[in-house]
Amino acid sequence: MSTLAQVGQMARRSILQTVRQPAMVIPPIVFPLLLVSINSSGLAAATKIPGFPADSYWDFAIAVPFIQGALFAAINAGSSLARDVETGFIKRLAMTPMRRSALLVGQLIGSMAVALVSAFVYLAAGFAAGMDFKSGALGVPTIIVLGVLIALGFAGIGAYIGLRSGSGEAVQGFFPLLFVLLFLSSVNLPRNLIEQDWFRTIATYNPVSYLVEGVRSLIITGWDGEALALGFGLAVVIATISITLASGALRTRLIRT
Amino acid sequence: MRRFLDVAHAVAWRTIHNFVTNPAYFFPSVIFPLFFFTAFAGGLSSVGDVPGFNFPAGYTAFQFVFVLLQASAFGGVFTGFGIAADFEKGFARRLLLGAPNRLGILAGYAVAALLRAAIVAVLLFCVALATGMHVTGGGVDLFGLVVLAALVNLTATFFAAGVAFRTRTIQAGPAMQMPVFIVLFLAPVFVPLDLVGGWVHTVAQVNPITAILEGGRDLISGQSFPALLAFGLALALPVLFSFWAVRGLRRAEAAG
Numbered sequence: 001m002s003t004l005a006q007v008g009q010m011a012r013r014s015i016l017q018t019v020r021q022p023a024m025v026i027p028p029i030v031f032p033l034l035l036v037s038i039n040s041s042g043l044a045a046a047t048k049i050p051g052f053p054a055d056s057y058w059d060f061a062i063a064v065p066f067i068q069g070a071l072f073a074a075i076n077a078g079s080s081l082a083r084d085v086e087t088g089f090i091k092r093l094a095m096t097p098m099r100r101s102a103l104l105v106g107q108l109i110g111s112m113a114v115a116l117v118s119a120f121v122y123l124a125a126g127f128a129a130g131m132d133f134k135s136g137a138l139g140v141p142t143i144i145v146l147g148v149l150i151a152l153g154f155a156g157i158g159a160y161i162g163l164r165s166g167s168g169e170a171v172q173g174f175f176p177l178l179f180v181l182l183f184l185s186s187v188n189l190p191r192n193l194i195e196q197d198w199f200r201t202i203a204t205y206n207p208v209s210y211l212v213e214g215v216r217s218l219i220i221t222g223w224d225g226e227a228l229a230l231g232f233g234l235a236v237v238i239a240t241i242s243i244t245l246a247s248g249a250l251r252t253r254l255i256r257t
Numbered sequence: 258m259r260r261f262l263d264v265a266h267a268v269a270w271r272t273i274h275n276f277v278t279n280p281a282y283f284f285p286s287v288i289f290p291l292f293f294f295t296a297f298a299g300g301l302s303s304v305g306d307v308p309g310f311n312f313p314a315g316y317t318a319f320q321f322v323f324v325l326l327q328a329s330a331f332g333g334v335f336t337g338f339g340i341a342a343d344f345e346k347g348f349a350r351r352l353l354l355g356a357p358n359r360l361g362i363l364a365g366y367a368v369a370a371l372l373r374a375a376i377v378a379v380l381l382f383c384v385a386l387a388t389g390m391h392v393t394g395g396g397v398d399l400f401g402l403v404v405l406a407a408l409v410n411l412t413a414t415f416f417a418a419g420v421a422f423r424t425r426t427i428q429a430g431p432a433m434q435m436p437v438f439i440v441l442f443l444a445p446v447f448v449p450l451d452l453v454g455g456w457v458h459t460v461a462q463v464n465p466i467t468a469i470l471e472g473g474r475d476l477i478s479g480q481s482f483p484a485l486l487a488f489g490l491a492l493a494l495p496v497l498f499s500f501w502a503v504r505g506l507r508r509a510e511a512a513g
């Protein structure tokens with residue numbers, strides 16, 4: 001069986017596993033939309049702060065679900081691989097001629113599929129609520145590609161933790177830390193409007209700020225080269241590093257077994 | 258009565274001992290409220306400059322009250338997780354067999370949840386005051402705020418305990434956590450009710466947590482407020498959910 005066919009089989013398995021478990025599909029879609037809906041009402045008054053970059057807080061905040069969905073991608077990918085370790089699936093796989101990369105890539109493709117569907121749902125919800133999408137028709141595929149790329153990076157982080165720890169509990173325990181990264185960024189306000197210096201400093205050094213600003217720029221600004229370069233650039237860097245680490249962890253896991 | 262108190266004391270001591278001595282239980286309970294306080298009071302402080310936002314004690318105190326109530330509620334929810342875990346490990350079933358008064362079990366968990374919330378609340382107060390929170394209310398006002406937080410903790414404990422007694426599995430964690438999380442966030446979290454827009458404004462108007470939250474904010478800033486409404490609701494909720502918890506306990510007894 002060719003490597004491509006092996007990847008296809010593993011991706012099919014990952015997608016089927018995800019689709020058959022509503023708990024892996026519904027939360028990444030519903031929870032971020034619920035939160036953004038609540039926050040948009042609760043923080044609607046923030047648009048009255050001088051210098052706020054959008055007329056509607058919904059337009060400003062609809063970028064956040066793309067990042068939250070990516071966090072769920074991390075947990076889903078990590079939990080699935082940890083379960084494969086816990087149930088001995090990886091041990092059995094090690095005895096077959098299957099390529100190591102096929103398992104990892106297949107799993108990540110499964111996570112990407114959920115991220116892709118989620119991105120379409122977030123956009124549809126945004127438009128349904130009257131989002132003023134500044135970057136036009138070409139912005140739609142761009143935002144989806146960026147959203148999926150961000151999800152790939154986080155899924156790689158989840159895969160690394162799942163393979164390294166071999167424990168679903170450890171993966172779940174990592175989720176709050178990712179959530180902290182999200183909140184200590186520019187998700188709720190633009191960085192220049194954050195009054196507290198220490199918070200603005202953390203948000204400036206937090207890569208999540210640039211990911212969310214990249215997605216947000218397509219919605220509220222249009223085509224902002226700097227924001228997009230930083231968003232895409234960091235997403236590629238995170239994906240490269242995390243997948244390299246996950247690949248190393250898988251190699252170690254197979255040696256151990 | 259003596260049997261009730263003995264059981265409650267034993268369960269409370271065990272639960273709080275586990276909480277204090279196990280870092281996996283202790284640190285998330287402490288760190289998350291502090292983190293939310295940091296993220297909301299620090300990251301959103303410029304929201305306090307919005308026209309129409311007139312809170313005398315400042316945005317840090319405004320957010321502190323929400324985080325205090327949230328931490329209190331989650332102290333109760335985490336206690337529900339503990340009850341469910343006790344059932345999964347088989348401990349709760351042995352406890353049901355051995356306890357001469359089973360209502361004491363519920364009371365013990367509730368006392369432990371209160372102590373747990375008290376520990377977190379003290380830490381929160383210390384951090385908030387150290388980072389410059391202004392309290393313009395008096396000592397009696399602050400005592401009132403603490404009472405509100407305790408009643409919210411009891412409400413969440415009875416709700417989560419009711420779910421845990423019925424399901425007897427930790428997999429029901431989201432069923433304990435999500436409703437509490439959503440009800441809390443459907444109150445005026447970031448700005449006063451008048452400035453909340455959209456559908457959340459409509460929901461927040463009928464959400465009982467709104468009156469409790471606004472009461473707490475008026476207490477910390479020393480403003481007058483409809484105390485009967487805030488304290489009446491804060492008292493009615495745990496009474497209501499105590500029935501839910503007791504019926505859950507009876508179901509767990511019946512399940513054997």
